[in-house]
Amino acid sequence: MSAPPSSWIRNAWYVAATPDELTDKPLGRQICGEPMAFFRDAAGQAHAVEDFCPHRGARLSLGFLRDGHLVCGYHGLAMGCDGRAVGMPSQNVERFPRIRAFPVVERHGFIWVWPGDAEAAQGTEPPRLAxxxxxxxxxxxxxxxxxxxxxxxxxxxxxxxxxxxxxxxxxxxxxxxxxxxxxxxxxxxxxxxxxxxxxxxxxxxxxxxxxxxxxxxxxxxxxxxxxxxxxxxxxxxxxxxxxxxxxxxxxxxxxxxxxxxxxxxxxxxxxxxxxxxxxxxxxxxxxxxxxxxxxxxxxxxxxxxxxxxxxxxxxxxxxxxxxxxxxxxxxxxxxxxxxxxxxxxxxxxxxxxxxx
Amino acid sequence: MSAPPSSWIRNAWYVAATPDELTDKPLGRQICGEPMAFFRDAAGQAHAVEDFCPHRGARLSLGFLRDGHLVCGYHGLAMGCDGRAVGMPSQNVERFPRIRAFPVVERHGFIWVWPGDAEAAQGTEPPRLAxxxxxxxxxxxxxxxxxxxxxxxxxxxxxxxxxxxxxxxxxxxxxxxxxxxxxxxxxxxxxxxxxxxxxxxxxxxxxxxxxxxxxxxxxxxxxxxxxxxxxxxxxxxxxxxxxxxxxxxxxxxxxxxxxxxxxxxxxxxxxxxxxxxxxxxxxxxxxxxxxxxxxxxxxxxxxxxxxxxxxxxxxxxxxxxxxxxxxxxxxxxxxxxxxxxxxxxxxxxxxxxxxx
Amino acid sequence: MSAPPSSWIRNAWYVAATPDELTDKPLGRQICGEPMAFFRDAAGQAHAVEDFCPHRGARLSLGFLRDGHLVCGYHGLAMGCDGRAVGMPSQNVERFPRIRAFPVVERHGFIWVWPGDAEAAQGTEPPRLAxxxxxxxxxxxxxxxxxxxxxxxxxxxxxxxxxxxxxxxxxxxxxxxxxxxxxxxxxxxxxxxxxxxxxxxxxxxxxxxxxxxxxxxxxxxxxxxxxxxxxxxxxxxxxxxxxxxxxxxxxxxxxxxxxxxxxxxxxxxxxxxxxxxxxxxxxxxxxxxxxxxxxxxxxxxxxxxxxxxxxxxxxxxxxxxxxxxxxxxxxxxxxxxxxxxxxxxxxxxxxxxxxx
The missing domain is CATH 3.90.380.10 (Naphthalene 1,2-dioxygenase Alpha Subunit; Chain A, domain 1)
Structure with a gap:
């Protein structure tokens, strides 16, 4: 994680994408200096994690979706919406390093993301658009x-x-x-x-x-x-x-x-x-x-x-x-x-x- | 010559090109950080020298071949396969600075080059491919x-x-x-x-x-x-x-x-x-x-x-x-x-x- | 203004453009490291000023010409040929900072500019081309x-x-x-x-x-x-x-x-x-x-x-x-x-x- 940037607020909700951009494929997009991989889980809910596979550094957004997880297109690591690996063929992923997950909500026709500290997002929500x-x-x-x-x-x-x-x-x-x-x-x-x-x-x-x-x-x-x-x-x-x-x-x-x-x-x-x-x-x-x-x-x-x-x-x-x-x-x-x-x-x- | 790089072996044979790339024109290609000009002599043997004319720094690979030499396309300096100028109109090239020549062999359907110290290449050859x-x-x-x-x-x-x-x-x-x-x-x-x-x-x-x-x-x-x-x-x-x-x-x-x-x-x-x-x-x-x-x-x-x-x-x-x-x-x-x-x-x- | 460059003469006449390039629109061109906006006044005379609007830094050469002035295409500041703002809607421009104006003459079928000190240009003219x-x-x-x-x-x-x-x-x-x-x-x-x-x-x-x-x-x-x-x-x-x-x-x-x-x-x-x-x-x-x-x-x-x-x-x-x-x-x-x-x-x- 780089030093806090000086020109933007980190702990806030930003519009990251439009809902139609999140289909049956992941979406790679950099927000506030953070490369993120956006995807929908099996229930259709939107999520975002760092666009960096903890195995070998591949871009997760070049992978695909399976059973609600984001699967790395290089060696098959399956990433959960919380930044924890949930599986990989022939591997025990329990002690794999966790990557950052970013709070995401879909509201008012936009996908919103919180690029700062996830705890600080708790209890907040994107602005109401009457x-x-x-x-x-x-x-x-x-x-x-x-x-x-x-x-x-x-x-x-x-x-x-x-x-x-x-x-x-x-x-x-x-x-x-x-x-x-x-x-x-x-x-x-x-x-x-x-x-x-x-x-x-x-x-x-x-x-x-x-x-x-x-x-x-x-x-x-x-x-x-x-x-x-x-x-x-x-x-x-x-x-x-x-x-x-x-x-x-x-x-x-x-x-x-x-x-x-x-x-x-x-x-x-x-x-x-x-x-x-x-x-x-x-x-x-x-x-x-x-x-x-x-x-x-x-x-x-x-x-x-x-x-x-x-x-x-x-x-x-x-x-x-x-x-x-x-x-x-x-x-x-x-x-x-x-x-x-x-x-x-x-x-x-x-x-x-x-x-x- | 730059400082020794840290990520590759210098004294070794690398594949540089395929034989069909060396025709009646020279080929410019950078190998292990070294811009090289590849060419064939009159007998068809492949050679490589620095892609830098000792006269005014033109790229030799933009020149042409004549009588087995690589002729600079700017002012006509003729470069030999050993990195020594062999001629230039109205000039005595004997004391011209020499440029690097890189050991080259054609074998097994590839052009191989040795980007490191030429002396170290003596007595070695590219790997045998049965x-x-x-x-x-x-x-x-x-x-x-x-x-x-x-x-x-x-x-x-x-x-x-x-x-x-x-x-x-x-x-x-x-x-x-x-x-x-x-x-x-x-x-x-x-x-x-x-x-x-x-x-x-x-x-x-x-x-x-x-x-x-x-x-x-x-x-x-x-x-x-x-x-x-x-x-x-x-x-x-x-x-x-x-x-x-x-x-x-x-x-x-x-x-x-x-x-x-x-x-x-x-x-x-x-x-x-x-x-x-x-x-x-x-x-x-x-x-x-x-x-x-x-x-x-x-x-x-x-x-x-x-x-x-x-x-x-x-x-x-x-x-x-x-x-x-x-x-x-x-x-x-x-x-x-x-x-x-x-x-x-x-x-x-x-x-x-x-x-x- | 940057430090004096080491590879060119500043106080001299350079060809900047051909007359047909200066039409009813301004022309942006960098000369001797200086981004300049060239334009003709109402009488057709050529001028050049810094390509930087003193209001918000927009490129003046993206603007347009009106009444012999160069009007910034962002908020309408009108720039005179001497680098002084001559007007802006609802604003008093008298104390606006001045930008550089460069001596320009049209002669012998070329637009010439003097990128150095304007005072030094006085009494000089581009070379005569018989x-x-x-x-x-x-x-x-x-x-x-x-x-x-x-x-x-x-x-x-x-x-x-x-x-x-x-x-x-x-x-x-x-x-x-x-x-x-x-x-x-x-x-x-x-x-x-x-x-x-x-x-x-x-x-x-x-x-x-x-x-x-x-x-x-x-x-x-x-x-x-x-x-x-x-x-x-x-x-x-x-x-x-x-x-x-x-x-x-x-x-x-x-x-x-x-x-x-x-x-x-x-x-x-x-x-x-x-x-x-x-x-x-x-x-x-x-x-x-x-x-x-x-x-x-x-x-x-x-x-x-x-x-x-x-x-x-x-x-x-x-x-x-x-x-x-x-x-x-x-x-x-x-x-x-x-x-x-x-x-x-x-x-x-x-x-x-x-x-x-």
Whole structure:
């Protein structure tokens, strides 16, 4: 096990995969610096262990599943979900070294993993996502592998000014960066929001207005309320209402709204898994609409990738160059501060547990 | 010349290439950390020199052959097989620095090279391969570049348990890892063997039984006798006999047998050239059978590559994690010990030769 | 800003791009270790600034042009040609940190940049290229990215012996490396030349003879006069004249001649941009001939790339191995010496400017 990393919280639930990724084969994926082998047991329950066979170091995720165990594809060691070998042909595995097992739960349409100390996970559970439990809501999404620090994506999402530039052809519009931005702390979360009144809807929202049975050409009030919560989640309430009816607080029949869902899961210090999607409170059974929105988001969010990966390369090149922290950057700045404090607290706790 | 490496024997004959690779053009290949340029002289004899032109450092293997010399493709320096420049337009090459020449012999259908001290090669020759000199035997083979320490391939071949898992669709079968394995030292070699009695032949051996005119559905006795010899060779006697006729010692008419030929030649500390093939004592003139077996082996052995390359990456990530040394691993463990002792002896000899 | 590099002159004009590369989009290119964003202002004038947005470190060259400014594609910061931010939505940019701007001029069909201290560029200008100002001359060329130290290309061009080997099928011929080579210093330049008399023209020059209306089968006198000037330019006067009429000094009607134009611009210590072309004093309006020569040069010069990139890899592997400095190498040796002296002088000047 390597030294505690400095840029992510270890003791927390991260989205590791989507349920459809765990089929009748194991899945190898590195989360927070830990190569993990994910698999389902005979009852379909998801598990994760180190992706390292205690026999000869083969990758367990290249193996196969048998009777609910993960069988190494090299010499047949069968690994249980607790990191203990449960069998191997002609061998007594009782004294084989144990490998790490990581707490895993499947909830709200995601596979969640806890990369830190397993004991610390006891009694905790992944965040509740109200829309995931509500039959009046629908969700569609996907994920990307991004070669940048996951915090650059948090910065990105906590400052939607970039939509005007990066997403000029879809959700961006000039009014975004002209609208004042407001940031505040809400418990252990960061909220940054923008409201625009009496504007024309950009292409993406015109489609949403049509989908909600409203006039796509009408003037609208638009809002963006970004909420960061640790370890790396950003939920963005977004929507438009026919102008002059209260905006965010307008009656449901006069608005189209949804939640942009973003889970950033570190892979290494300079790469992450970006799980993105949209939850919407209208037309939940319209699967064609779900597919259409997902395709739209995939196209829009892929525009961020080139920008962030080039930014990451630039920052690695100039590690000591200070960046500006403008008012529009406050969301990201506060989010990073919350992460930093939690990481520091974990490191102090780790040191205290070690014999001196 | 770099410091003596720690993981391979320098003063030994390694397979460097197959004869058909040395045509009317030179061949560049790194062996035991040394970039070499191989070429044939006017009489067709194979040679190897450093792949570094003493004039300006160009790669000699990018040049061409003329009058039995290797001519640098940059400015025309002609290199002789002893590492001395033999000519260059308008230049007197007598005092040009000499580059290293490596002892090379062509024997038994392979080009062999001695990457260590040339004087130490005098009076030695590559191992005798009896089947290569016997007209009643046929050989077919090929080679792979593998991104792993060559010793991981030796481990692999000295523990055929893996066939049950890695090669489940061809030569693997459940009975292999259920059969007891026996390992012993035989002079400077390691022998590890398994015998299975009264089993059904797996697909590869069914084909061999057919090829030998025997009933592919009959019960058979099967054997695998792996023999490691330094610096990195593993010969495996394999075969099946109709059950109850003595197995390995059964009359020739009642069995199909062959030798799996494996030469592992280090390229770097974490990569090697893997020359593989099969020598068989039946139907030596059946070229279609030779091609069929070669194609089969190529498919089977390529299954090992992904496993070994992932294992290598895992081991680099966890350099201090001890691996298990089970009874099935004894063949590899003893083989590595032989290599380690030989390497240590070479290093002591090198230090003693140095003044001071 | 990194420490002064040791292998290139900083305070000098380098070719950075061709004018057609600067269109309505910015261009990102690293020159002498400095990532630069090139762009044209509203009047079409070329500029270069650091490729690093002072807001969050995004690459400015991924942005777009608006009103003569370079607008960052992430959050809309508008950068002026002097490295000062000129605007950003809802922000006061007056106190934003300035980034470096590099002196740029467009002249003689090239975009030139000065990667060193901007003040030192004042009053200087790129070298005059007489042929570029003469309507009786035509130019055609292109460029390559080469993974080698730019000085290996200078060596290459200052010793045309290599043509016999690398370009055997086009401009190379046996007589080149049989002809004596003469090298001398001419002010701050190095001149190395070869003259061949009464020879048959090689394929490229047969084409040129035809193009000039001369007998391609006649015996010719041939010359190659290579002239290096710092920081990394090599102009080569080349030509053939009908034999016995004075060679280089023969009447214009009896010869075909041209100038091989080579600008080497470092990217990193082990890579460079190679701008190559040919200026000719005949048939200046024959665009088909220009295209034909350019295609021929592209093919010929691409043959050098594999040689130089392999040479670079060999030299990195053997950093302490001395290379030969033969008479044919004198051109490169003297050119490197001029560069080394200029680099040393720059470093002394830099140290003296620093408070101490």
């Amino acid at each position: 829309w995931a439990e509500d039959p009046n809501w629908a969700y569609g999404g996907g994920f990307f592998h991004v070669r940048s620090d996951y915090r650059l994506m948090i910065d990105n999402l906590m400052d939607l000014t970039h939509e005007t530039y990066v997403h000029a052809g879809s959700i961006g519009q000039k009014e975004i960066d002209e609208a004042p931005v407001e940031t505040h702390l809400d418990g252990g979360e960061v909220v940054t929001s923008r409201r625009m009144t009496g504007i024309h809807a950009p292409p993406f929202w015109r489609m949403a207005l049509r989908g909600a049975g409203l006039d796509e050409n009408a003037l609208v009030d638009r809002w963006q309320i970004c909420r960061f919560s640790p370890p790396g989640h950003v939920m963005i309430e977004v929507g438009v209402a026919l102008a002059g009816h209260g905006g965010y607080d307008a009656p449901a029949a006069l608005k189209a709204s949804s939640i942009v869902v973003d889970f950033m899961t570190p892979e290494t210090e300079t790469s992450h898994w970006y799980f993105w999607g949209m939850a919407r409170g209208f037309a939940p059974d319209d699967e064609a609409l779900t597919a259409s929105i997902r395709d739209g988001q995939r196209g829009i969010f892929s525009e961020d990738l080139a920008v962030l990966e080039a930014q990451q390369a630039n920052l690695l090149r100039h590690p000591d160059r200070g960046l500006l922290k403008l008012n529009i950057d406050a969301g990201g700045v506060h989010s990073r501060r919350i992460i930093e404090r939690a990481v520091a607290a974990e490191q102090i706790a780790t040191r205290e547990r070690r014999p001196g | 089947w290569a000199e016997d007209p009643n035997w046929a050989y077919g083979g090929g080679f792979f570049h593998v991104r792993s320490d060559y010793r991981l391939m030796i481990d692999n071949l000295m523990d055929l348990t893996h066939e049950t898992y890695v090669h489940a669709g061809s030569i693997g079968q459940k009975e292999i890892d259920e059969a007891p394995v026996e390992t012993h030292l035989d002079g400077g070699e390691v022998v590890t063997s398994r015998r299975m009695t009264g089993i059904h032949a797996p697909p590869f051996w069914r084909m061999a039984l057919r090829g030998a005119g025997l009933d592919e559905n009959a019960l058979v006795d099967r054997w695998q006798i792996c023999r490691f010899s330094p610096p990195g060779h593993v010969m495996i006697e394999v075969g099946v006999a109709l059950a109850g006729h003595g197995g390995y010692d059964a009359p020739a008419a009642l069995k199909a047998s062959s030798i799996v030929v494996d030469f592992m030649t280090p390229e770097t500390e974490t990569s090697h050239w893997y020359f593989w093939g099969m020598a068989r004592g039946f139907a030596p003139d059946d070229e279609a059978l030779t091609a069929s077996i070669r194609d089969g082996q190529r498919g089977i052995f390529s299954e090992d590559l992904a496993v070994l390359e992932a294992q290598q990456a895992n081991l680099l990530r966890h350099p201090d994690r001890g691996l298990l040394k089970l009874n099935i691993d004894a063949g590899g463990v003893h083989s590595r010990r032989i290599i380690e002792r030989a390497v240590a002896a070479e290093q002591i000899a090198t230090r003693e030769r140095r003044p001071g | 042929w570029a100002e003469d309507p009786n001359w035509a130019y055609g060329g292109g460029f390559f990215h080469v993974r080698s130290d730019y000085r290996l290309m200078i060596d290459n061009l200052m010793d045309l012996t290599h043509e016999t080997y690398v370009h055997a099928g086009s401009i190379g011929q046996k007589e080149i490396d049989e002809a004596p080579v003469e090298t001398h210093l001419d002010g701050g330049e190095v001149v190395t030349s070869r003259r061949m008399t009464g020879i048959h023209a090689p394929p490229f020059w047969r084409m040129a003879l035809r193009g000039a209306g001369l007998d391609e089968n006649a015996l010719v006198d041939r010359w190659q006069i290579c002239r290096f000037s710092p920081p990394g330019h090599v102009m080569i006067e080349v030509g053939v004249a009908l034999a016995g009429h004075g060679g280089y000094d023969a009447p214009a009607a009896l010869k075909a001649s041209s100038i091989v134009v080579d600008f080497m611009t470092p990217e990193t210590e082990t890579s460079h941009w190679y701008f190559w072309g040919m200026a000719r004093g005949f048939a200046p309006d024959d665009e088909a001939l220009t295209a034909s020569i350019r295609d021929g040069q592209r093919g010929i010069f691409s043959e050098d790339l594999a040689v130089l990139e392999a040479q670079q890899a060999n030299l990195l592997r053997h950093p302490d191995r001395g290379l030969l400095k033969l008479n044919i190498d004198a051109g490169g040796v003297h050119s490197r010496r001029i560069i080394e002296r200029a680099v040393a002088a720059e470093q002394i000047a830099t140290r003296e400017r620093r408070p101490g």
